[in-house]
Amino acid sequence: MAARSRGPRPLVLSLLLCALNPLLSQGGKLLLVPVDGSHWLSLFGVIQRLHQQGHDIVVIASEASVYIKEGAFYTLKSYPVPFRREDVEASFTGLGLGVFEKKPFLQRVVETYKRVKKDSALLLSACSHLLYNEELMASLAESGFDAVLTDPFLPCGPIVALRLALPVVFFLHSLPCGLDFQGTRCPSPPSYVPRVLSLNSDHMTFLQRVKNMLILVSEGFLCNVVYSPYASLASEVLQKDVTVQDLMGSASVWLFKSDFVKDYSRPIMPNMVFIGGINCASKKPLSQEFEAYVNASGEHGIVVFSLGSMVSEIPKEKAMEIADALGKIPQTVLWRYTGTPPPNLAKNTILVKWLPQNDLLGHPKARAFITHSGSHGIYEGICNGVPMVMLPLFGDQMDNSKRMETRGAGLTLNVLEMTSEDLANALKAVINDKSYRKSIWFKRRFIQKKMFNSLKAHHLTWYQYHSVDVIGFLLAIVLGVVFIDKMLRRCQQALGKRI
Amino acid sequence: MAARSRGPRPLVLSLLLCALNPLLSQGGKLLLVPVDGSHWLSLFGVIQRLHQQGHDIVVIASEASVYIKEGAFYTLKSYPVPFRREDVEASFTGLGLGVFEKKPFLQRVVETYKRVKKDSALLLSACSHLLYNEELMASLAESGFDAVLTDPFLPCGPIVALRLALPVVFFLHSLPCGLDFQGTRCPSPPSYVPRVLSLNSDHMTFLQRVKNMLILVSEGFLCNVVYSPYASLASEVLQKDVTVQDLMGSASVWLFKSDFVKDYSRPIMPNMVFIGGINCASKKPLSQEFEAYVNASGEHGIVVFSLGSMVSEIPKEKAMEIADALGKIPQTVLWRYTGTPPPNLAKNTILVKWLPQNDLLGHPKARAFITHSGSHGIYEGICNGVPMVMLPLFGDQMDNSKRMETRGAGLTLNVLEMTSEDLANALKAVINDKSYRKSIWFKRRFIQKKMFNSLKAHHLTWYQYHSVDVIGFLLAIVLGVVFIDKMLRRCQQALGKRI
Numbered sequence: 001m002a003a004r005s006r007g008p009r010p011l012v013l014s015l016l017l018c019a020l021n022p023l024l025s026q027g028g029k030l031l032l033v034p035v036d037g038s039h040w041l042s043l044f045g046v047i048q049r050l051h052q053q054g055h056d057i058v059v060i061a062s063e064a065s066v067y068i069k070e071g072a073f074y075t076l077k078s079y080p081v082p083f084r085r086e087d088v089e090a091s092f093t094g095l096g097l098g099v100f101e102k103k104p105f106l107q108r109v110v111e112t113y114k115r116v117k118k119d120s121a122l123l124l125s126a127c128s129h130l131l132y133n134e135e136l137m138a139s140l141a142e143s144g145f146d147a148v149l150t151d152p153f154l155p156c157g158p159i160v161a162l163r164l165a166l167p168v169v170f171f172l173h174s175l176p177c178g179l180d181f182q183g184t185r186c187p188s189p190p191s192y193v194p195r196v197l198s199l200n201s202d203h204m205t206f207l208q209r210v211k212n213m214l215i216l217v218s219e220g221f222l223c224n225v226v227y228s229p230y231a232s233l234a235s236e237v238l239q240k241d242v243t244v245q246d247l248m249g250s251a252s253v254w255l256f257k258s259d260f261v262k263d264y265s266r267p268i269m270p271n272m273v274f275i276g277g278i279n280c281a282s283k284k285p286l287s288q289e290f291e292a293y294v295n296a297s298g299e300h301g302i303v304v305f306s307l308g309s310m311v312s313e314i315p316k317e318k319a320m321e322i323a324d325a326l327g328k329i330p331q332t333v334l335w336r337y338t339g340t341p342p343p344n345l346a347k348n349t350i351l352v353k354w355l356p357q358n359d360l361l362g363h364p365k366a367r368a369f370i371t372h373s374g375s376h377g378i379y380e381g382i383c384n385g386v387p388m389v390m391l392p393l394f395g396d397q398m399d400n401s402k403r404m405e406t407r408g409a410g411l412t413l414n415v416l417e418m419t420s421e422d423l424a425n426a427l428k429a430v431i432n433d434k435s436y437r438k439s440i441w442f443k444r445r446f447i448q449k450k451m452f453n454s455l456k457a458h459h460l461t462w463y464q465y466h467s468v469d470v471i472g473f474l475l476a477i478v479l480g481v482v483f484i485d486k487m488l489r490r491c492q493q494a495l496g497k498r499i
Numbered sequence: 500m501a502a503r504s505r506g507p508r509p510l511v512l513s514l515l516l517c518a519l520n521p522l523l524s525q526g527g528k529l530l531l532v533p534v535d536g537s538h539w540l541s542l543f544g545v546i547q548r549l550h551q552q553g554h555d556i557v558v559i560a561s562e563a564s565v566y567i568k569e570g571a572f573y574t575l576k577s578y579p580v581p582f583r584r585e586d587v588e589a590s591f592t593g594l595g596l597g598v599f600e601k602k603p604f605l606q607r608v609v610e611t612y613k614r615v616k617k618d619s620a621l622l623l624s625a626c627s628h629l630l631y632n633e634e635l636m637a638s639l640a641e642s643g644f645d646a647v648l649t650d651p652f653l654p655c656g657p658i659v660a661l662r663l664a665l666p667v668v669f670f671l672h673s674l675p676c677g678l679d680f681q682g683t684r685c686p687s688p689p690s691y692v693p694r695v696l697s698l699n700s701d702h703m704t705f706l707q708r709v710k711n712m713l714i715l716v717s718e719g720f721l722c723n724v725v726y727s728p729y730a731s732l733a734s735e736v737l738q739k740d741v742t743v744q745d746l747m748g749s750a751s752v753w754l755f756k757s758d759f760v761k762d763y764s765r766p767i768m769p770n771m772v773f774i775g776g777i778n779c780a781s782k783k784p785l786s787q788e789f790e791a792y793v794n795a796s797g798e799h800g801i802v803v804f805s806l807g808s809m810v811s812e813i814p815k816e817k818a819m820e821i822a823d824a825l826g827k828i829p830q831t832v833l834w835r836y837t838g839t840p841p842p843n844l845a846k847n848t849i850l851v852k853w854l855p856q857n858d859l860l861g862h863p864k865a866r867a868f869i870t871h872s873g874s875h876g877i878y879e880g881i882c883n884g885v886p887m888v889m890l891p892l893f894g895d896q897m898d899n900s901k902r903m904e905t906r907g908a909g910l911t912l913n914v915l916e917m918t919s920e921d922l923a924n925a926l927k928a929v930i931n932d933k934s935y936r937k938s939i940w941f942k943r944r945f946i947q948k949k950m951f952n953s954l955k956a957h958h959l960t961w962y963q964y965h966s967v968d969v970i971g972f973l974l975a976i977v978l979g980v981v982f983i984d985k986m987l988r989r990c991q992q993a994l995g996k997r998i
Contacts, residue, residue: 187686187766260769267686267766270759270773 033157127156183248202264280383325423532656626655682747779882824922
């Protein structure tokens, strides 16, 4: 059977080109400073498109890069760093493995903090070795680039752009700690805009709004460990005071790999361009191998399963639980998994090292999608109208799955706590209960037409909108604590005097 | 000579259709509730485009409408009102004539207030006669419309939409008193977003920010006279409490006939679509008459002059001053003017009752554009890269010309105070000083590519951004006045006691 007609998204592509082209001359030169890992993979469609438009693209990456390699549509310039590819690989693997470790909450937080600190030191060192590579920087300065395209998740690209005095375009999904709002100077009322990682929706109860405010207040401290070293490095290299705000505020245009089909309504700024779902645009026919799998699946169709590029191995016990669940449904499951195959793998489950995710989801036999709910996968699910069982692992994945679940487009499971039964039931639900497919097809229609959400105004009172009640509440707590503390001291003094 | 290639603006058009199409079924039905006057004229391109897409369009208008007439691309349904077309015409003429009356400031304010009150009562009565026209409303309810498209400048359309329980799309340039920000619940910090009619830019001095804040505070009262009667009418018709905010907040999508090539950067909301310059898209070859004028102009080329559809007559003295100025330049001037021809009209000046403004401006011989700086004309000037001499008359025209002048795309003159010499000098400047053409061609490039402005973040401190200094200053004044008042009373009392 031929795949349903699901054309590219011309408007999203033209938005992208409209945002980039003015910065490029005819047959322009673009310098790309990417972030390794899944962040790099999502740039592919953009690079291809810019290449087709006749632009020259130069990618700079450290020699220890794991994913960034030579490619057909760009020139790779790599520079030496004092660590090996294996070290970076280990940090990625650690990220994936860490997810499955059952440890007490506080221990997890401390270990995560330590890992983030260590990993980001590694990547910061790569940035430093790029900026202090006089030869490479001189050759870049002479190359006559029109602009820099970079992912500000690790803000090395902005420093390169400032050093070369070039306009810079950001390409990202979102930034932690509201750094994207800070960088664009975009208002973001905590009364109805959920902070990243808060798991809040745009309709919050009073206590959720208190949580949102507390996250906002604490974000500054949390992000310091990763981001302020880049400001120090930039100050050193540029020989003037540079803040994180300066780096984040340096972009002319922000290309967001999201939109308001996925996200909740919120204020935006005119230089934000929403190109969510751009990764769905390029669609190819299935290879013989996958075509054969799909055809053999019969009337039940297939389930596509991937936990993303960052997870290579799952602990045996968990993998067996998952394999058990997959065996309980009549669909053929195509599971992208590079680890040791679980011994109890059922007949309907096919392990593959890689799968053409978007093409498979676009096949009319796709019944469900098991995903870690990275933004990429979420959009491929929406564009192709396939309901999802979401197993979010880290970062913004919890927020993504929350957004999908609250809109009825899928079900979320906690990968650590779920049983084999939970997963099987969730799969059966999204496959057999038509409401999930209906919800996601509704979203698909929105995204295909680049539709503007019928955004209903929030119904907050003025004091709720401006968080007056939340601030009052928190202030009352602080004053209460101070008051009690003072009373206790007085009691102590009084007692002391008596004694 | 052939006109320079200045293609349509496909992205603006696709944005428009993307915003509207999702609300319309295939070959959908759209109900259009327009506002008479220049507001109606700017809808033409949109109607034509929707008609081409196979949508049915029904326009409702009172029988006393001046500009809204039968058309090729839509069905007109008109309803009776207890006043004549001449009454509406008189209110338009009064608006145009009032501009040229030299009167003391306070008298002008009072007279403007009275005229606005009278005119808006007339138009409100039309709305009331539409909503209480049971037969027409019933036939509309049965027509199976998909959506309502309306200009909320006079919010009759939103009431019709609420009455028929249809989704509504707003089509506008801007609303007075920040009602557009209120309706979309869009943040609008008065520290760097100039209020309509303030003549402020996005970089304000302390005193300009105080002025901006004072305008913000007083807007509520000023707009009440026009807008709250619509809320009362809506409450009556819908038999529930309806506020102006309810009416303004009822739109799914807001189509703004502006963009950030003309306007300053500011927060926006995801359901705002900026289709500024959509009126430049349709371009036709010149008629024989105008082609002949242009060809006869020789190397000096032409100047296009129009004060818009609302000005039909200019006081004789002023018209003679203008005619004198026009005679001082070597260009041929095509002046759209329906009043009595000034007796001193020079040979180079041709009076016409109507001119194909966009097509003339698009001709390579167009050297300058004298305009009242309505948003329409401003965009036609930008799209065609013709520098402007701006004579703003009322409404947002002062703001428009301010935006253009601060960016070097033209010169502004006060039509009441300018001398013949001033106008001639301004014309010579924009024609001969290359910097004006350069500035406007820069803007033209932006708008043709639907380019995103390289928006630099404003450089306000946190207390400036949140207007803490302005609020403190105003509070100090209020407290100062209260304090002095109290002291005076005490003195009085003390004196009273002594006596």
